[in-house]
Amino acid sequence: MATGASRPRPRRDFDITAFGFGGRPAQNGESEDKEYKENLNKRLQCPDCKEDPPNLVEEFSSGDMVCGSCGLVLGDRIIDTRSEWRTFANDDQGNDDPSRVGDALNPLLNGSQLETGIAFGEGMRARELHRAQNRAVSDKATKTLLAAYREISNLCEAISIPKTTQDSAKHIFKLTEDNKLFKGKPQEAVIAGCIFVACRQSKAPRTFREIYSLTKVSKKEIGRTFKALEKFLQSNRDANTSGSFLMVENWEATGTTGAAELCARYCNNLLFKNPHLMEKISKTLAEKSSSLKDLAGRSPLSIAAASIYMASHLMGDPKSSRDIAQVAGVSDGTIRTAYRHMYPSREQLIEKDWLAPKGTGSMDRLPAN
Secondary structure (H helix, E strand, C coil): CCCHHHCCCCECCCCHHHHCCCCCCCCCCCCCCCCCCCCCCCCCCCCCCCCCCCCEEEECCCCEEEECCCCEEEEECCCCCCCCCCCCCCCCCCCCCCCCCCCCCCCCCCCCCCCCCCCCCCCHHHHHHHHHHHHHCCCHHHHHHHHHHHHHHHHHHHCCCCHHHHHHHHHHHHHHHHCCCCCCCCHHHHHHHHHHHHHHHCCCCCCHHHHHHHHCCCHHHHHHHHHHHHHHHHHCCCCCCCCCCCCHHHCCCCCCCCHHHHHHHHHHHCCCCCHHHHHHHHHHHHHHHCCCHHHCCCCHHHHHHHHHHHHHHHCCCCCCHHHHHHHHCCCHHHHHHHHHHHHHHHHHHCCHHHECCCCCECHHHCCCC
């Protein structure tokens, strides 16, 4: 069959009835209302090429039957009998053909997933059906995954973690379950570690203290789980992950959470007049503060809080150390101590563009203590 530019342009000088496509025309004395019956003894053939077997092409875009050799149109209004929806059979890796019916498979669950789920709605009957379906689930592994996913969603929503980060935490938990990584370890500790890793990889890190206050798992246990997960994910680069899930094949050890990464979230919670400007200035102050010897070894939380404290007074939108302490989870005395180490180096930390006349900042607003 000729394809592309090599095929001649279709010509429409044809008579359908002459080639057995619509039967023979009515003769004298015959009724034109006679029931149509296709003559199966006749075969469609190009009158110009007269090839046997004929080289015919069905062009569904135009609805024509065309000779592939000379381009003569032999029939029109061809019905497209192919599937009217897209098919992903060639892309599927599970040897299943999803071209007919069914939703996309959920990578967070096991099995065929063709069952129907009953939601927990209003009314006694809906609740009874929902409980009955939950009791009917016989797969213990599926029950464990569903319970863990519900716990992860509830915990993440309590501290406003995005949906994409929640899916990453769920995917990490499934990887640990499939590989029996934490066999015998309390599920609460595994969930806490998965949330901590997912937050860090999505560039929205939470501290050990925040995860502890959320899950009530000790910081020491969260640290152990995190170290095991980090080692596991570095060696598990063949994991099949995509979309909004954590890209395990691109996993990199991120080290500790930096003070600059915490400034954005703290600034949003403090309700500044211009939170974007405060975030930018406090991030720069936190990054420059890492070079100060007096702040070496201090917690990133205290450095981030002190940077926000300095930035707020510098730009004329001051926040007290007590207000910042409630958001950052540290004491106001810790913030003042870190600020006292930053104040002597204010000329080195503060950029000239922030100050008047280009900016609105003024060093005179900075408190001495």
